[in-house]
Amino acid sequence: MNTIEDTLRMAPPPTATLADVWRGRPQPHAGALRIRPTRIDDFAAIRDLQRATYPAIAPWTEEQLAAQVAAFPEGQMVAEMDGRVIGASASLVVMWDDYAVDHTWKGITGDGLFGTHEPAGRTLYGAEVVVDARRRGNGVGRALYQARRQLCQRLNLRRIIAAGRLPGYRAVKDVMSPELYAMRVVWGDIPDPVLRFQLS
Numbered sequence: 001m002n003t004i005e006d007t008l009r010m011a012p013p014p015t016a017t018l019a020d021v022w023r024g025r026p027q028p029h030a031g032a033l034r035i036r037p038t039r040i041d042d043f044a045a046i047r048d049l050q051r052a053t054y055p056a057i058a059p060w061t062e063e064q065l066a067a068q069v070a071a072f073p074e075g076q077m078v079a080e081m082d083g084r085v086i087g088a089s090a091s092l093v094v095m096w097d098d099y100a101v102d103h104t105w106k107g108i109t110g111d112g113l114f115g116t117h118e119p120a121g122r123t124l125y126g127a128e129v130v131v132d133a134r135r136r137g138n139g140v141g142r143a144l145y146q147a148r149r150q151l152c153q154r155l156n157l158r159r160i161i162a163a164g165r166l167p168g169y170r171a172v173k174d175v176m177s178p179e180l181y182a183m184r185v186v187w188g189d190i191p192d193p194v195l196r197f198q199l200s
Contacts, residue, residue: 031082033140035147038069038076038088045085046078049130054167060128064112068092071114074155075124077147079131079140087131089144091151092116096123096161105163124152126162136193168192 038046043065050059060068069076072092079087092114099108109127110116126148131140152160168190169181176184184190 033138033143034080035077035143036080037073038065038078038090040066040069042078042085042088046088046130049085049088049132050128052133053130056167056170060112067113067115071117074151075117077144079144081135081140086135087140087144088128089126089130089148090114090128091124091126091148091160093121093155093157094118094123094125095121096125096159108163122158124148124155124157124160126160129162133193164195166192166195168195 043062046065047059047062050057065076068090075091075093077089078085092109094108094116095118105127106112108116108125112127114127129141129144131144148160166178166181168185169178169192172181172190181190181192182195185192185195
């Protein structure tokens, strides 16, 4: 098996950015995209998006979604088009030094309940972004991330750190490292729309 360095040396030079390669054409007849705060009546749609995007991972419970909105309403957003929720993001503010690189998603998010939200913190932690697969490549995820950046600036936070799921990695975890898996996704050897979106 080649080392990561060998594999990188053998890779062809890029001809475009990842975003250029992966960005699709806007869908015809699509309405205006709107990012707005999450409401209780969005919970079912968010759970449906999570089920469709991550079929092997249980969606958030209504209790978790309600707790997130109660803990930090500004950090919970949905993308809406033509009256339908087509994307969602969830964030909380943390004291990053309390977690740093050895954190777990479960620990930093209080098992998805966001009881760990710390208004005096300096880091916006992105716990989730999910986009309707039929709308990928149309700027939905990009708009949710931009809304996060604007929130970070408005709250004068130091940084944004985001977690990312690797649902496709489970199938190859015994034969390659997460780093090699990510590189093979970038090169187009392995299809993983979730990681591809995170990287674009």
